[in-house]
Amino acid sequence: MAVRKVYGSLNSPATLKVLACLFEHDLDFEFVPVNLDAGEQKKKAFLSINPFGQVPVYEDGGIKQFESRAIIRCMAHEYGKKGEELIYWDAKEQAILANWIDVEDHWFEPPAMKLIFEMVIKPKNGLAPDQGVVAEAEAKLGHVLDVYERQLSKFKYLASDKFTIVDVIHLPNLQSLMGMPAKKLIESRPRVRAWCSEILARPSWAKVLEMKHKAQAYAAS
């Protein structure tokens, strides 16, 4: 029996972030699918593990966490492989990582998710994207990526010269954006484009995509 459990959905970017982090650390875990279309995350059984009704929930040795970035920070502190940690122990370097984790949370993800909603989720449900919303979100995301382009002129990865959890938490939304017209925002910025293509090629991310493809094949069979 795996000691670690992830209750989540392969359609949830937050779940995919946690899975990528587990694979980065070579950790065993059990994946417990939560059917978001059926509203399982709002039912009593699930609310008893996350009162806010969102995936993922991560369980490890009796501790339950339900905020994805909190899960990832702690996992990287607890299980970092000696010399290959995805965090820093030094206070000043930790401060920089903490700052860029919150940038992803407050600046990158909101316009990215708005674009994914308009351009992927609405069309899947037979609705047309609202072009005004799309234009506004693209402008906001473009501004964020300008900041990233400058960061990436100073560092190899977004927060430092090594790959860290700051990069990990960008993976699912970058993957989605690359399959949409908004990929022009990434491709027109050379350093962002190179960073994006390098981190999407991580073996951990390939394993997440494999899980997703297997589940899709199973659902279609």
Add this chain to the structure above:
Amino acid sequence: MAVRKVYGSLNSPATLKVLACLFEHDLDFEFVPVNLDAGEQKKKAFLSINPFGQVPVYEDGGIKQFESRAIIRCMAHEYGKKGEELIYWDAKEQAILANWIDVEDHWFEPPAMKLIFEMVIKPKNGLAPDQGVVAEAEAKLGHVLDVYERQLSKFKYLASDKFTIVDVIHLPNLQSLMGMPAKKLIESRPRVRAWCSEILARPSWAKVLEMKHKAQAYAAS
């Protein structure tokens, strides 16, 4: 010359969180006011220290941070007084704090700030609150405070039995809510009410309010 600088506004909850944390740790700092009404945070000089144009920015020994929760986490790790740290060093306990920091960020603050905008900021500018928005935000905040009421039946403070940065980051918005009709949401929940009144009585918070009052008296003189 103070080694630490806070560029911010006494009208910004995020700035006040950082100030409360500085006072909790008895740290010297220089406060550099940024005039939000004059849009100083969107001008070139400020954008060079925070490309996202928001206060506060915190400078300590060459490191500049602009996300308030990141600043607070790192300050508490670097300057915690032996035996009175506002964080935990143990991985499992850290995981719990990290989770509740993100709860404040994602669940508590959004409806709280919506209420403050409708009930305080709009009336100050001669606008009427939108009662539909108020009702929706009160319902959301009420749900969050139900979760807090249950947490506080297990722990003395929000994330554990000791006062931590999770409590610190709630101070400014709790203070504002207590001066508005939404205080009924706090007062109708006995444990939330007791927690709120205890943490608002911290000497660190009294010092923040004193800074605010002095600045107001100076502006009015």
